[in-house]
Amino acid sequence: MNRRWMLFATAATAAALTAPLAATAQDKTPLKIVVGFPPGGSADTLARLLAEGLRERYQPVVVENRPGAGGRIALSQVKRAEPDGQTVIVLPSGPMVLFPHVYKKLDYDAVTDFTPISLLTHFQFGVVAGPSAKAKSMAEMIAAAKAEPGKGSYGTPGQGTLPHFMGVLFEQQVGAKLNHVPFQGGGPANAALVGGHIDYKFDVVSETAELHRTGKVRILAVTGAQRDPQVPEVPTLKEAGVDMVATAWFGMYGPAGVPDAARDRLQQAVAEAMKQPALRERLQGLGYEPVGSTPAELAAAQKADLDRWAAPIRATGILLD
Incomplete structure (x- = not known):
């Protein structure tokens, strides 16, 4: 009797110990985060930091880079994905708020083809000079561009992206002309800037903050209403005499038709991740203001x-075509 009881008790104890683990494993569904830009850029960095914060709720969490066309290739992929809450995209606001005005034809509708999940962060941009540019201030950059219209060049993560239009609006504001050179993401644009193949760059501050600190490039100004904590010595455009303020955001979307339960689970997981002190500190160090909003707010x-x-x-x- 005692031996049979001990065998039963051992089996029961093992079952009690393993049941919660099994339930936890079953509760963790896979999640794929698609990024429309190459590894190493701002969107990729944000997605990978967020992936770490989501692993308490989802397992595995995979970040998949599908660069090209300023994020449109990745958006088309996510649009066609199964709307089960297991495929999402993390992207800057440009493809969702600029492209509908910029392109004659898009193979997606920015409003009806996607399910808003959460507004992730706010951020601002930098006007950056590379080693091929002689300008050491906004005043010198503007003077050079006016003296020789079209001679200077600026790079962006792609045609029709937010940094592209930052450059266009900047030209209009100061009455100067620069040549736009689009790249497939911030990383390739950085390489061209440091290598002296382009003179300037408009992009997210975090893309060039370290290069600025090490003297490889110079951030001449930032586009927000306040200075960026990554480079507090750099003035805003307004402080530098240019009457222009422009900021943007990163958001998470799924394909259209994600069930409310799956959407809300994702949103709650993002909101919890954005409250994690370590993640907030990393994001703020990159110049991002963490948000983690509701779908309605996005x-x-x-x-x-x-x-x-x-x-x-x-x-x-x-x-554009």
Whole structure:
């Protein structure tokens, strides 16, 4: 009797110990985060930091880079994905608020083809001079561009992206002309800047903050209303005499039709991750303001920027195929 009881008790104890583990494993579903830019850029960095914060809820979490066309290739992939809450995209606001005004034809509808999950962060941009540029200040950059229109060049992560239009609006604001050189992401643009193949770059501050600190490039100004904590010595455009303020955000979306339960689970996981002190510190160190909003708040931010950018883009006359 005692031996049979001991065998039963041992089996029961083992079952009790393994049951919670099995349940936990079953509760953790896979998650794929698609990024429309190459590894090493701002979108990729954010996605990988967020992936670490989501692993308490999802397992495995895989970041997949599908660069090209300013994020449109990745968006097309996510649009066609199964709407089960296991495939999402992390991207800057440009493809969702600029591209509908910029391109004659898009193979996605920025509003109806995707499910808003969460607004992740706010951020600003930098105007960066490389070693081929002689300008050491915004005043010198503007003077050089006016003296020799079209001679200077600036790189961005792609045609029709937010940094591209930052450059266009900057040219309009100061009355100068620069040549735009699009790349497939911030990393390749950085390489060209450091290598002296382009003179300037408009992009997220975090892309060039370390290069600025080591003297390989010079961030001449930032585009937000406040200085960026990554480079507090760098003035805003307004402080440098250019009447221009422009910021943007990163968001997470799934394909259209993600069930409310799966959408809400994702949003709650993102909100919890954004509260983690270590993740917040990393993001703030990169110049990002962590948010972790509701789906409705992301949808509202997207609509507001869609409306805000319509007139300025029309004024540029830029319309791409």
